[in-house]
Amino acid sequence: MTIRHVEHVMGTVFSFDVRHEASERITSAIEEAVAWLHHVDALFSTYRPGSPISRLGRGEIVPESCPPEIVRVLARCAQVERDTGGYFTLMPGGRLDPSALVKGWAIEHASALLAAAGARRHSVNGGGDVRLGSSPEPGRPWRVGIADPLRPGTLAAVVSGTGLAVATSGTAERGHHIVDPHTGAPATALASLTLVGYDLTTVDAYATAAFAMGSAAREWVEEQDELEAFAVTSSGAVWRTSGFHRYAQL
Amino acid sequence: MPIRRALLAVLATAVGLVLLLSFKPHDVSQAAQPPAALAQKQSGTTPAQGSTPAQGTTPAQGTTVTGDPADTRWGPVQVAITVSGGKIADVQVLQAPDGNRRDIEINDAALPILTQEALSAQSAQIDTVSGATYTSEGYTRSLQSAIDRAGL
Numbered sequence: 001m002t003i004r005h006v007e008h009v010m011g012t013v014f015s016f017d018v019r020h021e022a023s024e025r026i027t028s029a030i031e032e033a034v035a036w037l038h039h040v041d042a043l044f045s046t047y048r049p050g051s052p053i054s055r056l057g058r059g060e061i062v063p064e065s066c067p068p069e070i071v072r073v074l075a076r077c078a079q080v081e082r083d084t085g086g087y088f089t090l091m092p093g094g095r096l097d098p099s100a101l102v103k104g105w106a107i108e109h110a111s112a113l114l115a116a117a118g119a120r121r122h123s124v125n126g127g128g129d130v131r132l133g134s135s136p137e138p139g140r141p142w143r144v145g146i147a148d149p150l151r152p153g154t155l156a157a158v159v160s161g162t163g164l165a166v167a168t169s170g171t172a173e174r175g176h177h178i179v180d181p182h183t184g185a186p187a188t189a190l191a192s193l194t195l196v197g198y199d200l201t202t203v204d205a206y207a208t209a210a211f212a213m214g215s216a217a218r219e220w221v222e223e224q225d226e227l228e229a230f231a232v233t234s235s236g237a238v239w240r241t242s243g244f245h246r247y248a249q250l
Numbered sequence: 251m252p253i254r255r256a257l258l259a260v261l262a263t264a265v266g267l268v269l270l271l272s273f274k275p276h277d278v279s280q281a282a283q284p285p286a287a288l289a290q291k292q293s294g295t296t297p298a299q300g301s302t303p304a305q306g307t308t309p310a311q312g313t314t315v316t317g318d319p320a321d322t323r324w325g326p327v328q329v330a331i332t333v334s335g336g337k338i339a340d341v342q343v344l345q346a347p348d349g350n351r352r353d354i355e356i357n358d359a360a361l362p363i364l365t366q367e368a369l370s371a372q373s374a375q376i377d378t379v380s381g382a383t384y385t386s387e388g389y390t391r392s393l394q395s396a397i398d399r400a401g402l
Contacts, residue, residue, distance in 0.1 A: 017377065125378045136377060147381035158376065168381030192381055 005030050009037045010103060011047070012127030018114065019121040019136045029117030033110040033124075040106040043069055046097050057096035073098050073105060076201060083202075084209035084220075089181040104167060104204025107131050111200075129167040129207075131200045149192035150236050157194070157230050157238075159247045165200035169193050169211035170232075180212045189214030191234050196247050197227045312339050317396030319345060331396045338402070 003018040003026065014037060020026055045051045052070055055061045063071055077090040077098050090098055107124050111131040114122045120134040123142055132142045141160045148156035149170045159166055169178060170192030178187045193211045197203040210217035210229065221229040221241050228244040240248070312334030319328040328345040331338050 015378070123378055125380075128379065128381045130378055130380050142377045145376040145379045147379055149381065155376070155379070159380070166380045170381060194380055 003027075003030065005034065007034050007037060009034075010041045010045070010106070010126070012103075014107075014110075014124065014126045016110075016114070017123045017125075017136075018119050020119050025117050026114075026119045029114050029119055032117075033113045036110055036113065037106055037126075040069070040102060043067055044073070044098065044102045046095075046099065053096065053098070073102060076105065077101050077205070080202060080205040080209065084206065084213075086181055087212045088205050088209035092179060092181065100208040101201060101205040103127065104129055104165070104200040104202075107204075108165070108200045129200060129204050130165070132162055132164045132166070135162050146194050146230060147192070149232050156192075156232055157248055159194070159196055159230075161196075161247050163198065164247065165195075165197050165203040167195050167200065167204040167207040169207040178208060178211050180214075187212045187214055188234055190217070191232045191236075193217060193229060193231045195221070195227060195229050196244070203227070313400070314342075315396050315400040316344065317393055317399070320395075329393050329396060331393070331400060333400045333402065336402065338397075 001019055001021060003016070003020065003022055005016040005018075007014045007016075014034075016030055016033065018026060018030065042048070043051060044053045046054055046057070048054060052061065052066050056063065056066055056070065063074060074090070077088070080088045080101060081090060088100065090096065092100070103126050107126045107129060108131060111122065111124050111133060114120075114124070115133060121136055122133040123136070124131045128147070130144055132144070136142055141162050142164075144159040144164075144166050145155040146157040146159060146166075146168060170190070179185065180187045190211055193207060195203050195207045195210060197206075206221075206224075206227065210221060213220055215233075217229060217231065218239055218241060221227055227241075228247060229241045230244055230248070231239050233239070312332040314330050314332045316330040317328060328343075330342045330344055332342070333339065
C-alpha cells in the first residue's frame with residue numbers, strides 16, 4: 001500500500017511517498033512527476049551554464065524568448081518580492097537565481113500530478129520542503145518532523161495535518177547562505193524557520209524571506225493569512241506564531 | 251520492495267540530517283546528546299529512552315554489508331550497514347570526504363546519532379522530515395547499494 005520513490009535531482013533528494021496500491025496509472029504519474037523535476041532542473045539550474053536561466057542571467061536571451069515556465073516563475077518571484085518587502089529577491093548576491101522559489105513550485109506541481117492521477121494520499125519531500133496530500137491512512141494525518149538545527153539528529157517539533165505545505169529555511173542547509181538583501185550581510189538571528197501553509201510555491205519562498213527578516217519574521221507571518229511559523233533562534237530559543245498550535249502535534 | 255524503499259528513505263533522511271547538522275564543528279561536539287526532543291514531542295508519557303527501543307534490544311552482532319563507494323563533489327563516500335533480524339541495526343560511514351573539513355565535518359560522535367535517528371524516525375512514526383536538506387547524493391547511492399546487497 002506504500003510506493004516510495006527517491007530521486008536525486010536539482011542538487012538535492014526528492015522523495016515520493018504514495019499510499020496507494022501500485023497501478024499503471026499511479027506508477028506513470030510518479031514517472032511523470034520525476035520527469036517534471038528533471039525538466040525543471042534543466043530549465044532552472046544555475047549550475048548549468050547552458051540552462052535558459054543561466055543564459056537569461058548572462059543577458060544572452062530575453063525573458064520573452066524563454067520557455068513559458070520561466071516567465072511564470074519570474075512573475076511569481078516578482079510577486080513574492082513585493083509581498084515580503086524585498087526580503088525575497090530574484091537576484092541574491094546580484095545574480096539571477098530563482099532557486100528559493102523554484103523548488104517549492106516544482107514540488108507543488110509534482111503533487112498536483114499525483115493527485116490528478118488519483119493518488120491523493122501522498123507526500124512529496126524535496127530537500128526538506130514538504131507537500132502533503134490527503135491522509136496517509138484513514139483517521140491519521142501525516143506527521144512531519146521539524147529538524148532541530150542546533151541539536152544534530154533531533155527534532156524540534158512535529159507538524160501534523162493533511163494538504164499542508166511545510167518549508168524550513170536555515171543555516172543548516174548550506175552554511176550561512178541566506179543573506180539579508182537589504183544589508184548584504186548573512187542573516188544570523190535565526191537558526192531555522194519553518195513555515196506551514198497550503199501552497200508550497202509561496203511557503204518555500206516566504207520561508208527564505210522570513211529567515212532573512214530574523215526576529216521581525218514573527219510579526220510579518222502573523223499578518224499573513226493561512227501562514228504559521230515555528231522558529232529556533234541562534235541562541236536556541238523557540239518561538240511560534242499564534243496559530244501554529246493548530247498544526248503542532250504535542 | 252516497499253520495505254526496502256522505506257528503509258532507504260528513512261536512512262537517507264537520517265544520513266542527510268546528520269551530515270547537514272554536522273557542518274559546524276561545534277554542532278558535532280553536541281552529537282552525543284540523545285534525541286530527547288523527538289521523544290518529548292511524540293508523547294508526553296514516553297521517556298526519552300522509550301522512543302529508541304532498538305538501542306537496547308538490538309544485539310550488536312549481525313551481518314555487515316558494505317555499500318559501493320560513491321563519488322561526491324567533496325570526495326568518495328562509502329557506508330556499511332549491519333543487518334540483524336531482517337532490519338538495519340547500524341550504519342557505519344566507512345569513507346567520508348575529508349578534503350575540505352571546513353565544509354563537512356563527520357566524526358564518530360555523529361554515527362550513533364545517525365543510527366538512532368533512523369530508528370527513532372521509524373518508531374515514532376514520523377512520515378518525513380522538514381529542514382533536513384540533503385545535498386550529498388553519494389550517501390544515498392552507497393546506502394542503496396548496501397541495502398540492495400543485503401536483500402532487504
